[in-house]
Amino acid sequence: MDNIFPSYDDPLFSILIIVILILIVATSSYLLGNIKEERKEKSLKKFLNRFNNEDYNLELEEMPFELKLVKPLKLLALAFKNQGNYQRAINLNIYLIDNITHFQDKKEILAQLGETYLKAGFLKRAEVIFLQILHKYPRDKESLYHLGVVYELLNEYDKALETIIPLKLLGEETKYLEAHLKLNRLLISKKLTPKEKVEELEKLLENNIYNYRVIIKTLFKLDLESAWRNIKNSKLHSILDILWFLPFSNLNFDIISSDKTLSAIFFAKGSLSLNKEKIEKSGIFVIDTIISSKIGGSDNVDITFIYGCRKCKQYFPITFVRCPQCYAIDKIKIKERVAEKESQTGYSLL
16 A cells, blocks of 8 residues: 555655645636626626617617627717717617627726716616626726716715725825715715704815815805805805805895995896995906996896816806716816896796
């Protein structure tokens, strides 16, 4: 027997046993990994198959798949998404995902599908897609950002704040994003009374990383006295539309009359009566234009506002905090224009 099996004390035998164990463990891990990946792949396909027959107008099921179709179909899906034709974009992306074998090749298409779901308002579907990408590529910054947007739109701010941690580890500047999420979490909190919210918001005004416009707009809803007390002359232009659309009952004429810029704004609006010869210019072009028009005898002048994003350069007819196009925060650019006054009364932004 000793001639067949080497002695247990033989170092070569020990090395052989170790090598065999390593091979067994490696093979088992490989097989288990493949089984796990196949299950995840089936799970993703099952999830996608729940939606890939909705409005299937492109007859993709009858189209034979070829690798050379991937690039043009990706571009077509992107064009559909940009045009707002989300269902067709979704169908094209799902068709490509179903027919591409390797996950690495699917990653970009999955990301585009997640963004399309996000744009279309299918937030839970978008969440599943971005989590799937992050499971495979946990350092993917774009997916982390988009997942944070999904959680924000779902009002799940604690989860949104969790995406900040890996972004910080990846070297991203996140202080404004973190401040944005914390402020919005405060605004929807049901644990605080309105008085407590006002106190917290006034504290946040001491820190410039928090959105002044959002805080003032909220204070006008919760506590008029606090809102007027915290108006800063240097930031009046950023809240000009909010002031312009304030109901007459919300105006504090003691504060307005004591500030030449506020006096000019509300004289231009017609809420404040002043001696036309003594009114001082505000330094805001549209306000001073209206004042000049009033002094000249014309009261048929108003202001219209549009809202742009300084990052993607897109303009929108309504105000926003996070850009609807590129999801940038604190990038709003308010553009005001002199217009002929319409007969109907303007609605408050509050």
